[in-house]
Amino acid sequence: MLNPIKLASKNFLSSLDTSCEEFLHILEIAKNFKNKDLNIKFKDKVLGLIFDKSSTRTRVSFQVAMSRLGGTTVDLNPTTSQIGRGEPIRDTARVLSRYCDVLAIRTFRQSDLEEYAKWSSKPVINALTDLEHPCQALSDYMTIKEEFTDFENVVLTFIGDGNNVANSLILCGALLGVEVRIACPKGYEPNNLVINKAKKIYKNKNLLKITNDPITAVRGANVLYTDVWSSMGEENQKEEKDKDFNGYTINTNLVSNADKEAIILHCLPAYRGKEITDEVIESEKSRIFEQAENRMHAQQALLSCILK
Ligand code: CP
Ligand code: NVA
Numbered sequence: 001m002l003n004p005i006k007l008a009s010k011n012f013l014s015s016l017d018t019s020c021e022e023f024l025h026i027l028e029i030a031k032n033f034k035n036k037d038l039n040i041k042f043k044d045k046v047l048g049l050i051f052d053k054s055s056t057r058t059r060v061s062f063q064v065a066m067s068r069l070g071g072t073t074v075d076l077n078p079t080t081s082q083i084g085r086g087e088p089i090r091d092t093a094r095v096l097s098r099y100c101d102v103l104a105i106r107t108f109r110q111s112d113l114e115e116y117a118k119w120s121s122k123p124v125i126n127a128l129t130d131l132e133h134p135c136q137a138l139s140d141y142m143t144i145k146e147e148f149t150d151f152e153n154v155v156l157t158f159i160g161d162g163n164n165v166a167n168s169l170i171l172c173g174a175l176l177g178v179e180v181r182i183a184c185p186k187g188y189e190p191n192n193l194v195i196n197k198a199k200k201i202y203k204n205k206n207l208l209k210i211t212n213d214p215i216t217a218v219r220g221a222n223v224l225y226t227d228v229w230s231s232m233g234e235e236n237q238k239e240e241k242d243k244d245f246n247g248y249t250i251n252t253n254l255v256s257n258a259d260k261e262a263i264i265l266h267c268l269p270a271y272r273g274k275e276i277t278d279e280v281i282e283s284e285k286s287r288i289f290e291q292a293e294n295r296m297h298a299q300q301a302l303l304s305c306i307l308k
Contacts, residue, residue, distance in 0.1 A: 002038060004029050004304040011117045012125045012302060013110070015134040015171035016197065022305075023175055027142050029301035030294070033068070041070035042307045048100035049075045050083065050092075050116075051127065052107040053232045057268060057295050058127050058135065062104050065300035069307070074100065093119035102306055104135075108233055123306050130164060130233065131191065136267050137168035138302060139294035141176065143287050144223055146294075147263055157181040157221040157258070159214050159248050160275055161241075162190035165227040165267050170194055170208060174201035181209040183217035185244045214248055218258045225265040226250050226275045242274065250276040255285065263287045 005025055009017040018026065032038035047066045051059060063073045076096075078084040083092055089112060096103060097120040105116055106127040117124040126134050141151070148154050156173060158166045162184045170190055173180035174197070182190060189195075189210055198208050211217050218224055229245040230238045250264065264276075264286045272278045281288060 002032050004308050006308040007305050010123050012134060013113055013117055014132055015137050015168045020175045026301045026305060027145055029304060030142055030297040033300050034297040040304050043070045045071035045101045045307055047073045048096050048103045049073055050105045052078050055106055057292055061296040061299055065296050065303055068300055069303060089115045090119040097122040128164060132168045133164045134168050135299055136165055137172045138298035139291055140265060141172055142294045142298050143291040151176045151178045155179045155221045156223040157217045158225045159183045159250055160226045161188050161229055163231055166190050167194045170198045174198035179207040181217040183211050183214040186212055214254060215257055218254055221258045222262050223265060224250055224258055224262055227267050228271055229275055250280050252279055255280060265291050268292055
């Protein structure tokens with residue numbers, strides 16, 4: 001029976017906290033959980049959830065994943081706990097890690113997540129920050145692997161804002177050697193540190209392409225991916241960003257420029273009619289709901305490696 005390996009890094013704060021081998025191992029474990037070929041229990045283990053931003057998929061998929069592993073979750077609502085009152089992270093982290101066996105945290109600044117990890121005696125998982133969404137990328141690449149069997153010759157095109165979701169797609173793409181193309185309006189390019197880290201991993205392969213032209217970016221691509229134009233915390237920029245992203249909608253016309261067998265992904269939640277049309281979400285090319293389901297299997301696999 002396949003056995004989860006203990007990851008070398010205590011925490012999962014970034015997509016680069018796993019090696020390529022560990023990443024593929026997590027996907028293999030996830031596939032086995034999905035096929036019901038694996039039954040691993042961590043009785044009495046507790047996952048603490050700290051969500052400073054809203055969530056449907058990440059929260060519920062972690063809750064169900066933990067329950068399937070025989071453990072439980074504690075969902076800390078910042079407004080009814082002392083977190084919202086501004087209790088220092090270093091105090092919260094030291095206290096919660098005495099109760100819980102692992103923490104999953106969704107917050108704004110990556111540096112706050114790192115502060116939690118610094119003071120927590122237990123592993124910390126990134127459940128989304130402004131910089132990265134590594135749990136999402138696990139399920140994204142799991143969904144791509146289900147479709148194409150391996151990552152060889154896969155071209156992934158992300159059309160939209162170069163922030164958290166795009167950054168994690170880039171970093172994992174670099175780990176796995178996948179060609180990643182980003183099409184975004186000027187000024188919305190991915191973080192430079194992320195680009196430089198990815199380029200170092202890709203070495204001189206030139207597999208990361210950033211452009212302002214969506215049509216060029218989708219030409220021949222196997223996977224088209226998008227995310228909301230205004231992320232959580234950017235609600236007051238909505239009007240301006242809607243204007244800036246005009247022309248970056250994944251619609252049937254744009255899809256017709258991709259490979260004939262291309263699939264469509266979206267991390268959800270979506271604004272139908274903005275970054276993607278209704279028609280494309282509901283088309284036979286869409287793997288968006290498989291992708292959402294895979295969040296649960298991938299996180300169950302991640303937890304089984306972290307709690308090992
Ligand atoms: N994709 C994703 O992280 O969704 P939620 O915000 O609902 O967790
Ligand atoms: N970029 C989006 C992702 C939501 C899952 C956000 O940060 O709101």
